[in-house]
Amino acid sequence: MRSCGGNVVYDVFISYAAADGDWTGLLAERLKAHGVRVFFDRCSLRPGDIVVHELEEAIRASTHGIQVVGPRTMTEPWARQEYAALVQASAGRGLRLIPVLCGDADLPAFAGTRVWVDFRELSGPAFDAKAAELANVLRGGEQPRKPGADEEVLDLARPRTRPPTDSAQPAFVVCYARADAAYGERLVDQLSGSGLPVWSLGHLKWGDDYLWTIRQRLRHALAVVVLMSPEAEESEDVTREILEGQRHSREFFPVLLRGERNYLLASSWYLDARNGDLPGPEAMRLLRRLHDSHRSERRSPAPGTPPVLPLPAARPVPAVRSPARGSLATLEALLAEHETEHADLLTTTLLLEAVGRLEAGWLRRSDGRRLPESLISGIDTLWSRSSGGTYGFGAQTRLARAGGGRHSDFMPLSVGYGWRSSPDETVPTYQRFTSAAGNHAFFPTLRNPQSERYRDWYDQWTETVLAVHLRLRERG
Incomplete structure (x- = not known):
């Protein structure tokens, strides 16, 4: 031939x-x-x-x-x-x-x-x-389609192999740990059978560049469906998938199977499926609404766009707390791999978790005063070491310090750290915001993309930044 x-x-x-x-x-x-x-x-x-x-x-x-x-x-x-x-x-x-x-x-x-x-x-x-x-x-x-994926496929801890493109079709992306694969694929079958576009690791094909494929799917996800369990909480891969979805301001549809809620999703609505049941009619209607709201949307929703999913329950299942040492180790690994946006989002989460504000998603001034010195120092050291002193709280305070704590004090900080070029500039979505990074002292930004679906997201970000930087001023 x-x-x-x-x-x-x-x-x-x-x-x-x-x-x-x-x-x-x-x-x-x-x-x-x-x-x-x-x-x-x-x-x-x-x-x-x-x-x-x-x-x-x-x-x-x-x-x-x-x-x-x-x-x-x-x-x-x-x-x-x-x-x-x-x-x-x-x-x-x-x-x-x-x-x-x-x-x-x-x-x-x-x-x-x-x-x-x-x-x-x-x-x-x-x-x-x-x-x-x-x-x-x-x-x-x-x-x-395989029921799950091989162990080696469940690893996002490697660098991206090519730049993102717009090739992936929007779908619900189902993320789970190996222990939850059976439920995950039952859920995939349910969504597919209901006419909803859905993707999971089981859809990977031989020869796929799976890191690039997973990132593309998360980038264009209609929503990221995360199965929450103790095994998922311990999974570095699920953690990275959540952070990648947050980086692109994706909507999340967490499903609690066992244990406590994932700390990265503590401020999100969730479906309680601890009885092992698949989503019922009401949950399926929410998924359909998510699908319909994104059918003609090609970019991340603008900050302040009303969320489709309801607010978290008044008395939710508690979110698990991660050991500080383990969390800082994860932050160190992300920075070493140059996953800067992931590290930025984790930094905000660690500060919220330290003072019990995960569910709220932002910090008050009184919360800032309770931030542990060991955590602040640990975060600053990791950011400074990984960037050669370009990023971190120390780099930020050397460039601009919080004033007396007035709301207006946020503006000179945001201009000084390169978060905006002038006081008149509108702050874009998180992904576009960080794509312009490179300015000295840009990170950590202390933004929480999961709060940016609410109209007061900017005020929450302002209060969080001032709470942390007033605490830094107290350190001297």
Whole structure:
């Protein structure tokens, strides 16, 4: 099978290391038996071919690429060169690059953000079944939605691999810890069966750049449905998904399954599902209203836009409190990974939590006086260390200090820290607000995007900033 004039004649180009050649040959045979048009150099090259030219042409003529990952794959220069060419084709023209693990291979860093196919320890009928499933995908068939995701997929703690685009279609994004996957996928089926667009980790496909895909889905979410449980509270991945949704000012639809509410969502309305039931008619009507309110909306709602969901209950289930040491460790990790907006949102949450104001979502002057010195110092040290002294409370107070605590004292602080260019400038949504960051002393901003659906959000932000900075003034 040859390519002619750039026409696609291969479903997949298979790259491998010499040590994995026999195993790869078996995989190629199984794929061919299921009707896949395979380029496998042992079978596809002819005597007299100029190898480099034929490989380049074959990659251009393929819709998919498979990188077989064995224990020695990245030790072979030729395998590294083929992989680089596949990555370039993936970025340049959308070739779907699928890592396939075999033997005793560990997932290498180069494939760490893509959803892979795990053939390790598979043989006989299990190998054949997995090959048939892969062949179906390579021929353009649908990959069945999985009930949850592999452990490695549940990891947002890696840097973004490409800039965001507007490619994801708005949908309800369901986030959950592994222990809650069964309920989560039942909920996905319920929403889908009701005609609502929905997405979860189970929708990821082989070859997807899953970090980019998850971030895109959260960026465009109609609402982020978070299943709250002790396991979710301990999940770094769920924490990051919440912070990413807050970064884009998304609406949240928390569902309490067990234990206490997530501290990051303490000021949000929530659905009590501790009896294990799926959302009833009233909750489904709220989801439908969220869907209808966002159908024609392409950007984050402006601050002050009335919320669709009701206010939190008068006597809600308490929100869990996180140990200060563990929370500061999370903040340190976010700053080390340059997840600045996530770190900014967590900083505000830690200060609110320290004085019991999570449910309110903002600080009063009296709350500021009760902020622990150890927490303020710890936060400031982490921000200053990670930014070389550019950010942090110390950088802010050196640039501008709170005056006597009048409401009007907020304006010179906001101009001084670069939160606005002049007193007349309107403050935009959180995402647009932080996209202009870079000014000395910009972070922490002490903003809470979850409060910005209310008309008095600006006053709440003003009071929070003054409460903290008056406390800083007392420190000297």
